[in-house]
Amino acid sequence: MRELHEGSGQRAAAESIERGLGLSVDDLLARLPSSPAAPAALAEVGRERPQDVAGAAAVIAAAAGRYLPSGDLPHDADFFAAGGTSLHAVTLVAELEAELGVEFDLDEVFADARPISLARYWARATGVPLPEEPTPTAVADPPATAVPTASVSPASKRDHTRARPDDLRQIVADLALADRLPFVDVPEPVAPRRILLTGATGFLGGHLLLDLLRHSDAHVYCLVRAADEQSGLARLGEALTGFTLPWTSELRRRVTVLPGDLQEPRLGLSDERWHALAAEVDSVVGVGAAVDFLRGYQSLRRANVLGTLTLAEFAATGRPKPLHHISSIAVYNEVGITAMGEDDPLAHVDRLVSGYDQTKWTAEVALRRARDHGLVVTALRPGGVGGHTKTGAHNPQDLSSGLLSVFARYRTVPAFRYLNAAPVDWISRVAAAVVCEPDAWGYDYNLTGVPAVLDDVIADMALSGMNIRVQEWDEWRVDTLARIEADDVPELAFMARVLSSPTALKLCEATLKGPAARAERTAAFAEAVGLPAAQPFDGKAQLKTFERLAEAGLSRLPQKGDQPYLWFAETTVGAVGPVGEPAESPCSMALTLSLASMYQLVRERRVDVTGELRCPAVHEQPLTVERGDVWVRPDDGVPRRDGLEHPLLAYRLRLRDADGGLWWFDGHKHSKVHWNLWRQCTTLTVEIGRAGEPAAFAGEVAVPRDSYVRDQIEGIGVDPRLTPREQRAAKLTWLAWFGWEMTRGLLPPFTRAAADLLDLRRAPALEERS
Incomplete structure (x- = not known):
């Protein structure tokens, strides 16, 4: 059924679409380098213009051919399918306007870039009579249903609420090919091989x-x-x-x-x-x-x-x-x-x-x-x-x-x-x-x-x-x-x-x-068939x-310096001392924990930290947090000692004292078999040292019981640009996420302890049966 195809036989080439391509020829030409073909074409502006559709189609085809790999374009072949690009179309239209004296609608050119179609557009704009029959389409055997002649009407802006009459006639002809x-x-109903x-x-x-x-x-x-x-x-x-x-x-x-x-x-x-x-x-x-x-x-x-x-x-x-x-x-x-x-x-x-x-x-x-x-x-x-x-x-x-x-x-x-829309993998x-x-x-x-x-x-x-x-x-x-x-x-x-x-x-x-x-x-x-349902x-x-x-530079993810999306205060008090000695020097922190986005939680499980640390043993004046992060269940909560301690939270702060000195601060909360869950969730084991040096101080700080609900639940702040409904959703999302992560961190030690206990209880029974 070779009659299903037009006979130009030229392979389509991928279009090169450059930035800023709109549909105003004058604006676009101002951005484009001049085409090597343009000077020759424009030099011929003074020659006699065509008198009929066939002559106009010949002029258009010749001009278009200069932009194509083959150097030639049949009157009824599409400019883009033959290898023309959108940028080529812009400069081509400018040449044709100069040569034919008609302003072409670039959107019309994209709609039908065949020389014969553009020649008909020229004829309607100039009042030249259209022939009764269009130039035949170049096919091996003409379609059984001929494509009727385009209606004769003055050139006007295209009605973008309806299909073009020429397209509808071609659609009717193409449907007849079926x-x-x-x-x-x-076919045999078996899985394909x-x-x-x-x-x-x-x-x-x-x-x-x-x-x-x-x-x-x-x-x-x-x-x-x-x-x-x-x-x-x-x-x-x-x-x-x-x-x-x-x-x-x-x-x-x-x-x-x-x-x-x-x-x-x-x-x-x-x-x-x-x-x-x-x-x-x-x-x-x-x-x-x-x-x-x-x-x-x-x-x-x-x-x-x-x-x-x-x-x-x-x-x-x-x-x-x-x-x-x-x-x-x-x-x-x-x-x-x-x-x-x-x-x-x-x-x-x-x-x-x-x-x-x-x-x-x-x-x-x-x-x-x-x-x-x-x-x-x-x-x-x-x-x-x-x-x-x-x-x-x-x-x-x-x-x-x-x-x-x-x-x-x-x-x-x-x-x-x-x-x-749905993801490509589904x-x-x-x-x-x-x-x-x-x-x-x-x-x-x-x-x-x-x-x-x-x-x-x-x-x-x-x-x-x-x-x-x-x-x-x-x-x-x-x-x-x-x-x-x-x-x-x-x-x-x-x-x-x-x-x-x-x-x-x-x-x-x-x-x-x-x-x-x-x-x-x-x-x-x-x-x-057991496939996942659409999500x-x-x-x-x-x-x-x-x-x-x-x-790729096409979008922008939330970043650390963005206005916080959600935040709350955290106060801790406790004591530190020189490493290896009793922790007797008071130490407290007044921090603000914030999120630039929920993306941080999904991808990194990380919270931003600002605030200050007061610890006379380190410096008589407060130390300012220059950069701080808290990781929730770092390392996915993988245990660090015989499976008995699972990381819950990790604090990493960079501090600067009043004299300009830099310090580091590491804090850790762990989950282990201990019935005081409140202590596990609120107590932080800390180490403090000068930048580039080992830890000089160690101890513990904890969130006071009376400040936790006030600061970290009731005191949650949310970006005021969000609606009240979105603010409530943000708070609930954070609390639900954080609560789930803490639960996941607290359960493993107890699960392991329960398994060990069951093993101990089963051992005597096994011995008796043996």
Whole structure:
């Protein structure tokens, strides 16, 4: 079925998106270096301008070809699919405006970057009559349903609430291609042994490859865009290790790389290889897709629609094979949609304005028609694909990761209803289980996890020490764009271009204002096969991703110098003396213990300390705490002496006396078999010495009984910027966490003592029986 593809045959190249790319040509050109092709083009401005659409298309194609690897662009081929970049598009548009005398809407260029389409735009702007029929699309065999002529109307700003008429006509034609698929029998319902996988070099595809290898015995054929098998294998390995995934010789033994291209007829394979592979493979998993929220339907359809239909054709070739299609929750991205259940109606395609949304919708609807031909098709719909909960690996081009980055970096969020996102490791694991379970084939699954509501996100980030301000959508967008511009962070270019595009903004609006996705079938399947249920993708699940984003400069974690999030006073009194001598000199401390964030507790179990120490034996004036930390259950409470003493708390302070001298202070609380639990929890064994010297003083200090409740429970202070409800939640969270850690520290010695006692009681009975 080569008619499923256009015939330009040029491989798509990855786009290079630079920081600050918006949709104002004049502003963008001011930031860009001049193109070597521009002077020659601009020198010809004075020549006669074209008189018709065909002439304009020729001028546009010639100008565009100067930016492409091949040097040529057919009139009906997409500029981006042929290798053009977003920066190229900006300078190209400036040249065309000078040469054709028309101001091009850059958003319109991203929507459809074919010379013939831009020529029609020029014709509408200049009043040149449009031909009755458009220039034919270059395909091996024209589609059965011809694409009607674009409507003749004056050029105007695009309606970003509706799909483009040309796109709708192309969608109708592409859906008709599914009717050409052959009729097939039902595949054998057995776990797959040989799987064809596309998209393995991508974020979700790489994780899915590893889960298929871990949780099945299958051999996986990975379609990789490469010149040969060796370079494809290297590209696959580089992608996997880049996502912190293992790539061992044992895994490589079960993977065969197929150099090819999802956008080419028969995946870029020879006829012989196509048929041989169709006879070997017993399952098809399609993850590969072009993901770009600015490019239009015409630009993305070869990979996302025609590539999907090619996989359907492959699944129907030779013995029947199930096709597992990674779709997207984007098929519901209609502003105002009321339900997103697994069997609910999809969006109205004429109300999808993003090319990505349109292609995912068209691919899924086309595969529904393929089901009528007997093909067993499973649609797996992730929402936002979040970072890995264990490694923190994330996709910087994913909208969810981009939103998370700016939320954490700028501490503002737009007022949204739900975030339908889940971690990549959960999505991948469930998808792999569906692929390997024949009873699960042929249904639709929403792999969207537990939807997060605005209040949950605000509270979750507040507990992490990040006070979040909520803004209205337009205010948030303008403010965030200004901050990205001022920050000059190249890694946030992705979000800058999304927030600058009217088309992409509609996608964001639909994403943030849509309902919660429901996933009853997915939940039932996970329970039936013993998989973990979906968990909220909250601060704890995102912890490693936050850290990775901070390392990349995309977000900012709470730091020691930040305004405290929670604090309380601690007073201790006692005595010290020279090491080896009685502790007879009074010693007291007035400290403030504080948290910059709950992140400290989750990651480090550490509390910040400030205050002063009064100890005449050390210095007649108080010593100031320059830096101080308290570790709760240091070393995970591992015992330090015959398993009888378990560390509860460790104090490490750096002190400065009134004369400028530096001192160190170490204090320890231990849990051991002792019925006076109050003493264990409040008494600190201390050592004090000059910086760089051994301990000079040792003794004990303790928290007075009458000050503990007053200071450390009733006296807890919380960041006043939080609401009263959030302040109460912060206090309760701290007390519950600290109480649990102390319980964990106090129990082991008693557990061991009880075990020893039972052994002693059993010994005589054993002797009598012997």
